[in-house]
Amino acid sequence: PVVKIDPAGLPQRPNIHWMGQRRYDELPAFLAGWDVCLMPFALNASTRFISPTKTLEYLAAGKPVVSTPVRDVAQQYADVVPIAATPAEFVAACEGILAWDDSARLSFRASAALVVAGTSWDRTAAAMQDLLGRFDAGRVDRTTGVEESDTALDEAQA
Known part of the structure; x- marks a missing residue:
């Protein structure tokens, strides 16, 4: 997220890590430790027509995703990706995923695999x-x- 912005302006918290650019082959190791993949895109002219490749990449890795209502994500993936229009909805969606039991995780992975297989x-x-x-x-x-x-x-x- 540090393209065209000053990294010093990004939120600084103990649980936020700005990793910078990484090689593509390193990404599976990063994903392995994630519980929820976040796509908190701002809704503006720059994101109005985006189709984030990250959505399918995260789903292909079997990881749950929460996104803001980017049009393409909301239209194509709302069955498996919670769409959160407000910060409170975003937090609630993440907390809901973190509360999943093993059965819910397996069910999600099966649904995500079907979505990915269809593309x-x-x-x-x-x-x-x-x-x-x-x-x-x-x-x-x-x-x-x-x-x-x-x-x-x-x-x-x-």
Whole structure:
């Protein structure tokens, strides 16, 4: 979090550790000691259209995640990622996860694994290819980007 900001302005507490940049191959060792992965993104113009890769990385590691309501996280992962709009909700979500018993942890890991299994670059590429095919076939309005229904398409061709 120290890109384009002065690290001295970050909160300083005994339980907060600013680790700085680490090599990618070191990350599993860091994650192993985490109980909850935090994604406390500010909601502003810079984060309005982000799709944090950390969400899937944390889920793939079997770690629970709490996030602020970043649009992509809230739309795609709210079934497995608690979305917290206020500081109190964020703390409550973290405390709830910390109170999980072994059964709840196993259930979460199974759900997270299903979410991760449903994503891949191959699936993303296939979905994009399908969308482009519908666009080329005239099924998507070139000015609005909205897909026409079969009925509207049939009427237009009649």
